[in-house]
Amino acid sequence: MMVERISDSEYAVMEPLWRAAPLSANQVAAAIGDERNWSIQTVKTLLARLVAKGALATQADGRRFLYSPLIEREAHRAGEMRRLVDRLFGGRISPLVAQFADAETLSDTDIAELKALIERLEK
Amino acid sequence: MMVERISDSEYAVMEPLWRAAPLSANQVAAAIGDERNWSIQTVKTLLARLVAKGALATQADGRRFLYSPLIEREAHRAGEMRRLVDRLFGGRISPLVAQFADAETLSDTDIAELKALIERLEK
């Protein structure tokens, strides 16, 4: 239950499972590939920890397990963002966007998307 | 240099120092107050760790130290946000806002602020 916090490395393991589930440990490792340079053991440890945390479900498939996410990516994202935004910006989102604006990391596309989004929200 | 990562608790200690610096350990502890229920020792440990990380500077004031931030709050915010946004949204900000929109955590004020901000950015 209580989705405990998911660490960076654990998140990397969730990724492929959010894209396609269920997967075996090897498939997950393959999906992560060289991106991180992990031994298969490392991936397995992380999978086990995620199962322990209640973030993944297992289903037996012969002698091995297939893993699938128990928590939604959206829910996890929302939780993490909320956490950080509360901490850094007192929960207000506009300073957050302003922050990105100041850092000049917003592309024209970003701005156009935001505009469209805001218009949609206003209705 | 290389501002290493600052943990949640450490951030709580930086807070008062970003608001007013320099402060003594006791002043920092007082500023944190009951918010977190920390012993003065805990605050001192965190201060020492932040100094070790190069996030705080000390200046002697008689038999004690006064602490001041060496890293800017803005820089820290930007770094943290970038980290999370890269991880969760592939670096794009509009899905992030959309996320908040879907979660219905945007107030009318938020939306108005965002609109104003976007208009400013468009120029």
Add this chain to the structure above:
DNA sequence: TCGTTACGACTACGCTTGTAGATGGAGAGT
């Protein structure tokens, strides 16, 4: 001068994270 305080430094200790090796059992090939 002697005890009391107020500090910083050192030490502690259990928990989580990142990273992985070792072990033991079940299937597969021969």
Add this chain to the structure above:
DNA sequence: ACTCTCCATCTACAAGCGTAGTCGTAACGA
């Protein structure tokens, strides 16, 4: 039946974190 291979599980271990106690010393008050 025997070995080789593949898996999950157990174990490991250093670094970082949260939380705090103890120690030595310098200053202050009596």
